[in-house]
Amino acid sequence: MSNKKEMAAMTTAAEECALVPKLRFPEFRDAGEWKEKALSELGNFFRGITYSAKEVVEDGLLVLRSSNIQDGALVLHKDLVFIDKTCPNDIKLKDGDILICMSNGSKALVGKSAEYHGNYEGNLTAGAFCSIFRPSIKFSKLIFQSEKYRRFISVSIGGGNINNLKNSDLEEFKHPIPKLASEQQKIADCLASIDELITLESQKLDTLKLHKKGLMQQLFPAEGETAPRLRFPEFRDAEGWSAPMLAEISKLIDERVGDRKLTPISISAGIGFVPQVEKFGRDISGEQYRRYTVIRDGDFVYNKGNSIRFPQGCIYDLQGWGEAAAPNVFICFRLKEGYENGFFRQYFEKNIHGIQLKKYITSGARSNGLLNISKETFFAIRIPLPSKAEQQKIADCLGSLDDVIAMQARKVDALKTHKKGLMQQLFPRMDEVEA
Numbered sequence: 008m009s010n011k012k013e014m015a016a017m018t019t020a021a022e023e024c025a026l027v028p029k030l031r032f033p034e035f036r037d038a039g040e041w042k043e044k045a046l047s048e049l050g051n052f053f054r055g056i057t058y059s060a061k062e063v064v065e066d067g068l069l070v071l072r073s074s075n076i077q078d079g080a081l082v083l084h085k086d087l088v089f090i091d092k093t094c095p096n097d098i099k100l101k102d103g104d105i106l107i108c109m110s111n112g113s114k115a116l117v118g119k120s121a122e123y124h125g126n127y128e129g130n131l132t133a134g135a136f137c138s139i140f141r142p143s144i145k146f147s148k149l150i151f152q153s154e155k156y157r158r159f160i161s162v163s164i165g166g167g168n169i170n171n172l173k174n175s176d177l178e179e180f181k182h183p184i185p186k187l188a189s190e191q192q193k194i195a196d197c198l199a200s201i202d203e204l205i206t207l208e209s210q211k212l213d214t215l216k217l218h219k220k221g222l223m224q225q226l227f228p229a230e231g232e233t234a235p236r237l238r239f240p241e242f243r244d245a246e247g248w249s250a251p252m253l254a255e256i257s258k259l260i261d262e263r264v265g266d267r268k269l270t271p272i273s274i275s276a277g278i279g280f281v282p283q284v285e286k287f288g289r290d291i292s293g294e295q296y297r298r299y300t301v302i303r304d305g306d307f308v309y310n311k312g313n314s315i316r317f318p319q320g321c322i323y324d325l326q327g328w329g330e331a332a333a334p335n336v337f338i339c340f341r342l343k344e345g346y347e348n349g350f351f352r353q354y355f356e357k358n359i360h361g362i363q364l365k366k367y368i369t370s371g372a373r374s375n376g377l378l379n380i381s382k383e384t385f386f387a388i389r390i391p392l393p394s395k396a397e398q399q400k401i402a403d404c405l406g407s408l409d410d411v412i413a414m415q416a417r418k419v420d421a422l423k424t425h426k427k428g429l430m431q432q433l434f435p436r437m438d439e440v441e442a
Contacts, residue, residue, distance in 0.1 A: 026183050030432035035190045041183035041435055046150065049184070050142035052174040053098045054109075055133030062090045069131035071100070073108035073116055076137075078209070079152070081106060081121045088134070098132045098139060101125070105140040105148055106133055110171035114288055117170055118160030120151040138174055146191035149198065150182045153434055183435050194433055201426045208422060212415045219408050223357040226401050228391045239400050248393045254386035256346055260339040262301040269332040271299060274310040279323045280331070291334075299332040300339045305348055307355070309338040311380060322355040324348060338385055347395060349402030354390065 026040035046052075056070060067089040075082045100106070102125030111117050120140075123131075133139050142148055150156055159180055164170060185191050225237035233247030271283040271291045284290040291299070302308060307324045325331060333339055342348060392398070 026435045028433050028435050030429075032190070032193050035185070035187065035193070038185070038187055038190060041185050043181045043183045045179055045181045046140070046147070047178035049144060049147040049150075050140050052178060053133075053139045053141065054174060055135045055137045055139065056090075056092065056094060056098060057135040058090045058092055062092050064089050064091045067091045068094050069127065069129060070134045071106055071131060071137065072134040073111050073119070073136060076106060076108055076119050076121045079119075079121055080206075081123055083127055094130055094132050100127075100131050100133070100139065101141065103142060103145070103148075105142065105151055107138045107140060107151070107172075107177070108136065109138050109173075110136040112170065113286070114164050114170050115286075117164050117172060118156070122148055136171075138172075138177070140177070144184075144188075144191065146184055146195055149195060149430075150184075152430065153182065154431060155182055155434075156180070197433070198426065198430065201422065201429070205419060205422045205426065208415070208419045212412065212419055215408070215412045215415055219405065219412065220357075222408070223353065223405065226405070227354060227357055233391075239397070239404075242393070242397045242400070245394065245397065248391045250389040250391055252386065253340070253388050253390055256390065256392070257307070257340045257342050257386075259382065259386070260300055260302060260306060260341055263297065264299040264301055264332045265297055267301065267330075267332075269299075269301065269330055270328070271296060272302075272328070272331045272333055274308065274321065274323060274337070276310070276321050280308075280325060280328065283334075291332075296332065298335050300335055300337070301330060302333045302339050303330050304328060306339055306341050307351070308333055309340075309385065311336065311338070324352050324355075338382055340386075345395060347398040347402050349406055350398035351390075353402060353405045 026043070028041075031038075056068075058070065068091075069083075070088045070090055071081065071083075072086075072088065074086050100123045102123065104123045105120050106123060107120045108116050108118065140147075140151075160172075163172060163176060185194070222237075226235050228235050228248055233250075235248075238245075272280045273283045273286045275281045275286060302325050304325050304327065307322055309320060309322045311320045342351060393401070
């Protein structure tokens with residue numbers, strides 16, 4: 008009997024120890040363990056509004072969707088949908104509300120969240136595939152950034168094809184919080200100061216990207232023109248650019264994988280190549296894999312899969328993979344000798360929303376989510392092209408700017424990693440609790 012009492016006492020002591028963070032502000036070191044609470048005790052959940060295509064208008068009630076949640080923040084300046092519909096008061100977003108993606112075709116996006124800071128003049132709400140969490144205490148917003156929450160989401164949607172959550176799932180989710188409101192506030196203030204720094208450095212990154220976008224518009228000819236508006240001094244008196252068809256400067260790649268052991272890849276629009284298993288949670292094998300196309304570093308791949316952000320698909324060149332296996336629904340091509348890869352990489356980036364493909368694709372030209380464009384049509388696209396020397400100059404200029412952008416991106420990532428590590432110290436270790 009005494010053994011059972013001792014074991015129970017040890018278990019209780021372990022749980023209490025586990026509910027104390029490793030790193031604590033001096034004034035709270037004797038404040039005792041944290042207390043686990045369900046999210047239903049810390050606020051209320053509301054599912055977003057449903058609407059039909061007929062209700063979409065130019066100006067009206069703003070409906071935020073999963074695409075408006077990016078890097079833990081709400082994007083309110085692009086990819087916006089407005090509807091002509093009355094919004095119930097309880098689902099109008101309020102300052103401090105948390106928007107959560109509850110359902111998405113990609114498991115990686117389910118559960119992501121962002122706080123609304125009241126920075127929109129009109130009424131706005133969430134779409135039906137999102138939920139709104141209205142916290143009763145400010146500290147609860149940090150729960151959605153915690154490691155335990157990430158694990159919970161991963162487990163909740165980990166099996167089968169379950170790519171959605173219910174409000175009841177999140178309402179039952181429990182997470183430890185400090186008992187003292189003053190400790191809650193201290194932690195929130197500390198992490199908020201890091202968020203401010205991340206925001207500042209992210210704005211610098213956005214400014215660099217915007218600068219590059221503006222520069223590219225000057226360095227490449229506008230549609231219908233044969234020379235760019237901005238030209239390097241040594242090329243100002245050069246002839247206008249030519250416009251060969253893609254078929255004249257590249258060749259289709261149709262080498263099949265067969266028995267080779269290569270990594271099956273996919274394309275994530277706006278990011279580039281990713282392992283297929285990372286994007287879809289599964290790899291490919293058997294006869295379907297054998298029919299995949301062998302691509303090598305420097306080869307270009309056109310992904311006909313369309314999205315709201317990239318309605319005409321996107322084109323990337325493989326870098327740093329050596330060789331990989333591309334799905335045979337992609338159009339893979341390789342530049343012929345004498346053409347500068349870096350130039351074409353920049354050109355396709357500038358025109359990633361659809362180069363001249365919009366001329367060939369109508370709103371109904373889709374099949375199974377893919378744009379219905381033939382290889383013949385694709386290779387008939389004309390590409391504005393300067394001399395090789397000018398190609399190299401443009402590629403070097405924009406490439407050096409890419410290096411600065413990459414450096415700034417690493418700085419932002421380092422701050423995010425620092426915040427994540429700090430949260431792991433400021434919050435109780437949940438692997439100990441769950442053990």
